[in-house]
Structure formats: C-alpha cells, structure tokens
Amino acid sequence: MATKKRKRKELFALGNEAVVEGALLAGCSFFAGYPITPSTEIAEVMSQRLPFVHDGVFIQMEDEIASMGAIIGASLAGRKTMTATSGPGFSLMQENLGYACMTEVPLVLVNVMRGGPSTGMPTSPAQGDVQQARWGCHGDHPIIVLSACNVQECLEMTIVAFNFAEKYRTPVILLLDEITAHTREKISLPFPDELEILARVAPAMPPEWYISYEETMRGVPPLPPLGSGYRFHVTGLTHDKNGFPTSKPDEVKALMYRQFRKIDQFFYDIQLVDEVQCEDAEIVVVAYGCVARSAELAVHMARERGVKAGFLKLKTLFPFPKSALQPLARQCRTIIVPEMNMGQLSREVKRVNNGLAQVQTINRIDGQIITPSEIFKSIMQA
Amino acid sequence: MSKQRELNRFEIRLSGTGGQGILTLGKIMGQVLALDHGFYATQTQSYGPEARGGASRADLVVSSAPISYPKPVSLDLLVALSQEACNLYFCNLKPSGFLLVDTTLVTQTPSNIFWGLPFTSLAKDKIGLPQTMNIICLGALSHFLPFMQFTSVKKALAGVLPAKILAINTKALTLGYSQAKKLYPDASEKWTFSSPMMTESAQ
Structure with missing residues (x-):
C-alpha cells in the first residue's frame, strides 16, 4: 500500500520548549505557574501559545502554592493541566501536591532540577530532588515520577506524563535538570494522528447513580468535569466512596489500598526504561x-x-x-x-x-x- | 542540504561576558547547522545568575552522527569575546583547534596563532550600534567554518530576528563576513577535521 510520506516539522528547540510542544500535543489547555530559573521558558512559551489554543488559559499566579491550587481546580473542571517549577518552588508545591494525591486529581508537574538546597545555584544542574519527588508531600502516597535525558525525550515524556495522569487519575511529576532543559537540539514534531492521547474515564451512569470514589476493576474511579451535572464532594480528609470525610478504619483502608493498587497493578505499563x-x-x-x-x-x-x-x-x-x-x-x-x-x-x-x-x-x-x-x-x- | 562534509563531533565554544549576545549567537548557529545543513547539533549554555556582566558561554557540538554527550570535551574552535574567557578556556582547545578573538577586548592572547577581528569597534564605528557585535562575529564565523554557508546564515537571520532590526543586522553580518574574508582569505582551508575525542578522553 502506497502511503504518502509526510515530512514532520523540525525545530531547533530548548528542552523547555519541547515540554510545551509535548503538552500542547497531549491536549493541555490550562497552565498556572510562577516563573523560576531554569524552568522559566516553559511558562514563557506557554503564555505565548495557550491563548491560541481552543479555550486555552494561562495564568501567572502569585506563587507556587497558588499555582498548584489553580491547576487542581482546573483539572477537576475537566481540563488537562500543567505547571512547571524548579528548586524552592517545588518545595512550595508539596502541600497541594499531597492534596492532589489524596483527591486523585490528574495533573502534570514539571520540575527542572537546579543546585540546592534553598536558592542554591539557579543556573546550574543537579539531580537533588529525586527523593523529594517521591516523598516530598507528607503521608503515604503513590505517585508517578518520570524523567527525560534529551530534547526529543522531553517532548515524548511530557505526552507520556499526561497520558499516565489521565489514565491513572494521579499527579505525575516530570523531573528534568538544567542541562536537559537548557540544551537546544533538533526535534521533529509528531503528527497528532501518530500519537495515542488518553483521556480520563468519564462516568457511564446517569448523574443520580454516580458514586464519586467507587471501587472499580482498575481502581480508577471515573471523573466527570465539575459543572456537568454530576455532583461530587472533594476533600483532603480521608473519605468514603461518596467523597465525604470518614475515619472508619475499614473505609480508610479501602481508600488507601485502592490508591496504591491502581498504580501497583500496572507496574508493567508504567515502568519505562x-x-x-x-x-x-x-x-x-x-x-x-x-x-x-x-x-x-x-x-x-x-x-x-x-x-x-x-x-x-x-x-x-x-x-x-x-x-x-x-x-x-x-x-x-x-x-x-x-x-x-x-x-x-x-x-x-x-x-x-x-x-x-x-x-x-x-x-x-x-x-x-x-x-x-x-x-x-x-x-x-x- | 546537498553534499555535506562528514563531521565527527566538531566542538565550538562561544564565550565572553553576559549581555554580549552570546546565547543568541549560539542559538542562530545551531539553528542553521541543524535545520539548514542537516547536521546533528546540540547547544548548551552556561551563565551566571546576573542579567549583565559575569561570565557567559554557549557550547555547540556538531556532528554527522547522533550526539550522546551534549557538552564539548576538547574544543575545535574557541571564540573568546573577553580577556577573561580567553584565559579561562584556552586550555580546553585541542592542539589542532583554532582561537578566534575580539581584538578590541582581548589584548593578550595565550598563543601567537589566532584569528582576530575587532568585533566591538566594528560594531561601534562601522555599524553604529554596539549590540550588533555578535552578528558581526556570526558573519566572520560563516567564513571561518567551511560547513556553515553564509547564504544560509543570512536566510536564517530573517527567521530569528524581529523585522525592525533585521536590516541593520544583515549589514553587520555582511560586514563580519567580508572583513574576515579580507584578513584571512584561506582560513577555511586550515581545518584538519580530525576528532580523536575517544582516544583523548580515555587516557
């Protein structure tokens, strides 16, 4: 069968710019963040590109704490959302990151690692946030952490990050470093129809039958956008299957075990090497x-x-x-x-x-x- | 992208002080080499937290094969736009490598063998805009590097720079190219293009 050979668009781009290209290909339409070296270009290019995306929203927030809050809200309203930060900004994001883990909100957080602790070396590379990405927010929680080593991979792994976030209804952290983020290389942009882009599971039942944190086969409860007629309650407290606070051991156990199981049982899918x-x-x-x-x-x-x-x-x-x-x-x-x-x-x-x-x-x-x-x-x- | 020279990790360092436009220079060069000439190219950068002043550098690795390690190991070409940068990075130059300096700013070179052009004073006197210094340097480089064509650089400039400063920069580019050609007519034939990177770093 003769297929028409298409030429992919080529760019000479920074790792940070490739992240934006990947995010837009994956369907990201909401970015809230606070620029910080060496992740600034992600916010910068997002601010230039998102206004031209259908319904795209870019907000520069007052700080990183608010940035996380904004993307959690937007994600619950049905958007694919992302933020990007670095160094001290990542520490500030931890509290709301824990909230996103507990409430199972899909989002992508890009952390470009720089020398630390504290202000450290803003323009120098490091890999010091690896354990923070895993255990930065308090409490026992499952999370997915990805990394990329070159510019083309920045693009690809951003798409993977969005897919994992939506598929497993979890925050996903993409860890880059100053060198990867600030290297320019030639990348080729895939055509949208070459990519597999996943969307979150929508409820199959009518609104009155919907139970927000119900146990499912995959352990991933369906998530309708807020305002679409499905009513649900969101809390950072341990909650029962209806989403309301509980501290009954059997209900808490069911919630926590399901959250771990939804990641654990798909190890084979998530582990990329x-x-x-x-x-x-x-x-x-x-x-x-x-x-x-x-x-x-x-x-x-x-x-x-x-x-x-x-x-x-x-x-x-x-x-x-x-x-x-x-x-x-x-x-x-x-x-x-x-x-x-x-x-x-x-x-x-x-x-x-x-x-x-x-x-x-x-x-x-x-x-x-x-x-x-x-x-x-x-x-x-x- | 017709016939092109085989390159095995040709390593370039552009160095000077912050504010000279070194990162822009590196970005344009990388873009021309990667997109117009079809090489594999990586451009990395190193700069201080300051907006102006402080050391600044852009490193380019150009190759016909995919590049694993993105930073230079031993330089084929060092472009030094400040005395400090010249002193600091001269030792990274490989024996067959070349040094290009701004003779306005670099008064003492560590070796007699170098290429020198007064980029800064050319920008001030001939163009009348000191900021075009990096583009004059780019023009000169398109003469010194036989695998980077002047016409491609000129074309790429139009895609990178805003329209209102394009004319003056094109003038600067042409000036750099012609000055380099006048002073060093046979410079581009001096390269040996040996890249014993493997053996050198393994010792």
Whole structure:
C-alpha cells in the first residue's frame, strides 16, 4: 500500500520548549505557574501559545502554592493541566501536591532540577530532588515520577506524563535538570494522528447513580468535569466512596489500598526504561536525566576497548523499575550508578539489587555534569 | 542540504561576558547547522545568575552522527569575546583547534596563532550600534567554518530576528563576513577535521 510520506516539522528547540510542544500535543489547555530559573521558558512559551489554543488559559499566579491550587481546580473542571517549577518552588508545591494525591486529581508537574538546597545555584544542574519527588508531600502516597535525558525525550515524556495522569487519575511529576532543559537540539514534531492521547474515564451512569470514589476493576474511579451535572464532594480528609470525610478504619483502608493498587497493578505499563547493549553486559551503568547521555558515551567507549559494558536508562524513576533492573543484577558483576546528588536513586538500586551485584556510585554535587570520562574510568576499574 | 562534509563531533565554544549576545549567537548557529545543513547539533549554555556582566558561554557540538554527550570535551574552535574567557578556556582547545578573538577586548592572547577581528569597534564605528557585535562575529564565523554557508546564515537571520532590526543586522553580518574574508582569505582551508575525542578522553 502506497502511503504518502509526510515530512514532520523540525525545530531547533530548548528542552523547555519541547515540554510545551509535548503538552500542547497531549491536549493541555490550562497552565498556572510562577516563573523560576531554569524552568522559566516553559511558562514563557506557554503564555505565548495557550491563548491560541481552543479555550486555552494561562495564568501567572502569585506563587507556587497558588499555582498548584489553580491547576487542581482546573483539572477537576475537566481540563488537562500543567505547571512547571524548579528548586524552592517545588518545595512550595508539596502541600497541594499531597492534596492532589489524596483527591486523585490528574495533573502534570514539571520540575527542572537546579543546585540546592534553598536558592542554591539557579543556573546550574543537579539531580537533588529525586527523593523529594517521591516523598516530598507528607503521608503515604503513590505517585508517578518520570524523567527525560534529551530534547526529543522531553517532548515524548511530557505526552507520556499526561497520558499516565489521565489514565491513572494521579499527579505525575516530570523531573528534568538544567542541562536537559537548557540544551537546544533538533526535534521533529509528531503528527497528532501518530500519537495515542488518553483521556480520563468519564462516568457511564446517569448523574443520580454516580458514586464519586467507587471501587472499580482498575481502581480508577471515573471523573466527570465539575459543572456537568454530576455532583461530587472533594476533600483532603480521608473519605468514603461518596467523597465525604470518614475515619472508619475499614473505609480508610479501602481508600488507601485502592490508591496504591491502581498504580501497583500496572507496574508493567508504567515502568519505562531503555536498555543498550545489556544482553551480555558484565558491568551495567544505570543512569537518568542528563547523566544518561554521559553514560551512553562512556559505555560506547568501554565497548570499543572490548569491555562488556551495558547501559540502562531509566525513564520512569518511581515506581522504581525493579523488573528491568533485577534480571540485570543477577547477570552482571557490577552496577555503576552515576548521579548528581549524594546517592538518591542508588538507594533504590541497592534495595532492588539486594546483594546480587556490587553497586558502585559516582556522585557529584558541585553544579557540574558527570563527564563520560569519569564514568569510563569507573567502568575500567570495576 | 546537498553534499555535506562528514563531521565527527566538531566542538565550538562561544564565550565572553553576559549581555554580549552570546546565547543568541549560539542559538542562530545551531539553528542553521541543524535545520539548514542537516547536521546533528546540540547547544548548551552556561551563565551566571546576573542579567549583565559575569561570565557567559554557549557550547555547540556538531556532528554527522547522533550526539550522546551534549557538552564539548576538547574544543575545535574557541571564540573568546573577553580577556577573561580567553584565559579561562584556552586550555580546553585541542592542539589542532583554532582561537578566534575580539581584538578590541582581548589584548593578550595565550598563543601567537589566532584569528582576530575587532568585533566591538566594528560594531561601534562601522555599524553604529554596539549590540550588533555578535552578528558581526556570526558573519566572520560563516567564513571561518567551511560547513556553515553564509547564504544560509543570512536566510536564517530573517527567521530569528524581529523585522525592525533585521536590516541593520544583515549589514553587520555582511560586514563580519567580508572583513574576515579580507584578513584571512584561506582560513577555511586550515581545518584538519580530525576528532580523536575517544582516544583523548580515555587516557
């Protein structure tokens, strides 16, 4: 069958600009945020683009706390929503992020990691927010954390983030870093009909039969837009299936278990990784974000010297992709985890590894990227 | 995108002080190389928290193959638009690499072998607008780099800059190109295009 070859539109864009392209392709129509380096371009380009999207709304809020509040409200009203922040702004967003977890509101939060803590180094990269993304808001909660390592991936993972948010009715955090966000590269924009864009489950029953937090097969209750005739109550307190506060142990247990189950039982769907030359690898480098690009080159250099090295790139950070790592831990001698913090994801690697292989870390917190030669040296010594 | 030279990680650093338009320069170059000439190109940047002053730099890696590590390892071309940047980054230049300086601002070069043009005074005296300094430099670069065509750069400029400042910038671009051509007619033939990046960083 002869198909007409279409040429994708190409752009030379920043990682941040690619995030916006991805969000718009995924159907985002509401952005509330407060600009902060190095995530500013996301808000900037959103403010230029959203007014031309059907019903698109861009609001610059007074701070990050309000930004989260605004996107939670807009999401409950049926929009696909996003905010972007960095450094201290991410800390401010945690309280309302917890609210979104408890009330199961789909939204995407992009956090471009910069040197910290506090104001830290606004223009330097770091990967210090990995555990904060998982456990930043209080209480036991499931959450999805994704990452991207190059500009094309920024676009793709933003679309994935929106799809996961809608499919699992949960906040999704996309963790970038200053280098990924501020690298310009050529990207090609996919055509809208090439993409699978998911929408949240709408109730199949008439409004009078609708029970807002009812147990379902997937554990994901349908979410109608507020104002569409379906009435429901939203609270940050533990709630029963009708959405009203409760502290009865059996009802609380049912709620919390369902929230964990809706993510846990779809591990296979959520855990995204890329394996490069891992089939016969004796040394595996596990990396994510900008460091993944250094690792890729380092592994390539080691292979040229006949060392059996492999590379596992994590696109999903949480839930931690244990089913990808475990077989590699059984097979290889050494796992090397380079990251730009004092060992936040290597904890997870060590937990899953559970003594199978030797785990080595390369840590750097001086605002500089870990270079390919640093990783290469570790591979050769391992 | 007709026939093009094979490049294996050609690494360029544009460096100077904040406010000189270095990031804009890097953005335009990357755009021309990636979109018009069909290379793989990554442009990364490094700048301080200040709006003006302070060190600023843009790094470009250009290659015919996909680029893994986006930052330069050893430079093929260093463009230094301040004395400080010249002193700081000269050691990152590979032995066969070249140095291009603004002779108005860089008075002491670490080596006798360099290309120099007075970008800042050209912008002030010939164009009458100091801000066009980066575009004069871009014009000169389109002469020095044989894989970046002047005509493509000129075309790209129209897409990047607002209409009201396009005319003066096109003039600046042409000035830079002709000045570079006059002073260094055979510069673009001096490149060796060896990129022993693998062997160097592995030592």
